Amino acid sequence: MTDFICHPAGSISGELRVPGDKSISHRAIILSSLAEGSSDITGFLRGEDSLKTLQAFRDLGVEITDNGEDISVHGVGLEGLKAPDHELYMGNSGTAMRLMTGVLVGQPFDSILTGDASLSSRPMLRVIQPLNLMGAVIDCLPEGTAPLHIRGGHPLTGIEYVLPVASAQVKSCVLLAGLYAKGETCVIEPLPTRDHTERMLRGFGYQVHRDEDRICLKGGGVLKGMNIEVPADISSAAFFLVAASIAPDSDLTLTHVGINPTRTGVIEILRLMGADIEILDERDAGGEPVADLRVRSAELKGIDIPEELVPLAIDEFPALFIAAACAEGRTRLSGAAELRVKESDRIQVMADGLVALGVQAEARPDGIVIEGSPGDQVFSGGQVDSAGDHRIAMAFAMASTRASGTIEIHDCDNVNTSFPNFVELADAVGLQIERPEPEESGEEDA
Numbered sequence: 001m002t003d004f005i006c007h008p009a010g011s012i013s014g015e016l017r018v019p020g021d022k023s024i025s026h027r028a029i030i031l032s033s034l035a036e037g038s039s040d041i042t043g044f045l046r047g048e049d050s051l052k053t054l055q056a057f058r059d060l061g062v063e064i065t066d067n068g069e070d071i072s073v074h075g076v077g078l079e080g081l082k083a084p085d086h087e088l089y090m091g092n093s094g095t096a097m098r099l100m101t102g103v104l105v106g107q108p109f110d111s112i113l114t115g116d117a118s119l120s121s122r123p124m125l126r127v128i129q130p131l132n133l134m135g136a137v138i139d140c141l142p143e144g145t146a147p148l149h150i151r152g153g154h155p156l157t158g159i160e161y162v163l164p165v166a167s168a169q170v171k172s173c174v175l176l177a178g179l180y181a182k183g184e185t186c187v188i189e190p191l192p193t194r195d196h197t198e199r200m201l202r203g204f205g206y207q208v209h210r211d212e213d214r215i216c217l218k219g220g221g222v223l224k225g226m227n228i229e230v231p232a233d234i235s236s237a238a239f240f241l242v243a244a245s246i247a248p249d250s251d252l253t254l255t256h257v258g259i260n261p262t263r264t265g266v267i268e269i270l271r272l273m274g275a276d277i278e279i280l281d282e283r284d285a286g287g288e289p290v291a292d293l294r295v296r297s298a299e300l301k302g303i304d305i306p307e308e309l310v311p312l313a314i315d316e317f318p319a320l321f322i323a324a325a326c327a328e329g330r331t332r333l334s335g336a337a338e339l340r341v342k343e344s345d346r347i348q349v350m351a352d353g354l355v356a357l358g359v360q361a362e363a364r365p366d367g368i369v370i371e372g373s374p375g376d377q378v379f380s381g382g383q384v385d386s387a388g389d390h391r392i393a394m395a396f397a398m399a400s401t402r403a404s405g406t407i408e409i410h411d412c413d414n415v416n417t418s419f420p421n422f423v424e425l426a427d428a429v430g431l432q433i434e435r436p437e438p439e440e441s442g443e444e445d446a
């Protein structure tokens with residue numbers, strides 16, 4: 001298992017382009033595989049999560065090539081997938097599993113989706129229930145978890161589904177199944193969630209209607225191959241937005257970051273806390289807005305985080321909790337129970353790590369209360385367990401910009417799911433992270 005050894009760091013400065021957006025990378029592979037004709041994808045995230053989706057479509061008979069720059073997908077059309085000859089392994093990726101389920105219920109063949117220990121404990125009834133209403137047949141464990149055995153050949157009918165939780169994964173799953181359903185499928189979301197699926201479907205020439213909180217499409221259409229440019233992932237940029245805000249004398253520019261308004265909650269929350277973030281050179285990248293983000297050190301203050309921003313910053317809370325620890329006064333988060341069912345229980349694991357580093361933090365069923373302190377050395381050195389959660393590992397690495405001693409973060413392998421060159425890029429802008437070679441476990445040939 002890889003650990004990060006994070007030595008106290010100084011200012012965070014320079015220019016940085018973080019890897020491609022994970023959510024958009026998954027969707028680029030899915031929709032271009034189901035399209036007629038070829039699609040080239042630039043900026044694709046070669047992280048373990050999106051590579052799981054890529055491999056799944058190869059296993060389903062789609063020809064996908066990688067020339068080291070672009071990924072070329074030779075789409076087979078909505079009806080062109082082939083039965084896989086083995087289980088489809090989704091690793092750590094909830095997005096891969098939930099979106100694939102929406103595609104696979106529309107196929108004439110059976111398939112099985114599996115995942116690692118974290119993914120195998122995450123709730124899947126949230127996608128199984130609406131798909132059942134459409135006519136799909138899916139077996140799971142009694143706890144409502146993977147492996148998922150998806151029975152093919154059951155005709156689907158469109159539904160109108162009110163999402164019980166604000167989840168873009170559930171919305172996208174139902175819309176993907178809707179491509180295969182008779183009639184119209186509509187999803188109503190309680191709060192806006194990321195809308196990459198809807199945008200990209202339109203880019204592929206598929207009609208999707210949105211009327212306030214209701215998103216509808218009709219089954220039986222055609223997707224036409226297109227070229228896709230994946231912007232840099234704001235969820236990866238978020239760590240550096242926080243680091244450059246809390247580290248003294250910082251001035252960092254993050255280039256070509258996706259700033260889709262359904263993803264920019266982290267900027268809004270940091271600005272409410274007093275952060276100095278400029279959005280520069282806003283432009284369009286194939287239907288998604290992108291910009292350069294310039295962030296400089298600022299005195300942050302604690303806030304009550306507005307609940308409507310929660311889905312718009314859902315993956316950025318580990319990083320935001322580090323910012324809250326460095327802010328003057330108390331930060332309160334509520335309405336975020338979803339954080340307990342991410343790659344780890346992000347409320348508890350973050351609270352434990354903050355306390356281990358000398359910060360006062362109290363986990364609540366649907367959020368957290370953090371007592372910030374604006375001193376130079378907010379965090380003591382110490383040991384933190386990331387619980388195998390990529391975003392928790394990266395968030396605690398940022399704490400080293402305001403730490404009095406070395407922070408050792410355990411179980412960091414999964415950083416590769418979303419940000420494979422994290423340590424190299426972080427060290428290039430001023431962090432001091434070492435990654436000792438993991439020790440051999442057991443003797444060879446034993």
Ligand code: S3P
Pocket residue numbers: 022023024095166167168169170172193194314315338
């Ligand atoms: C994602 C949606 C979010 C997010 C996840 C990616 C997506 O999950 O946490 O990392 O790509 O649709 P939920 O939709 O379940 O909140």
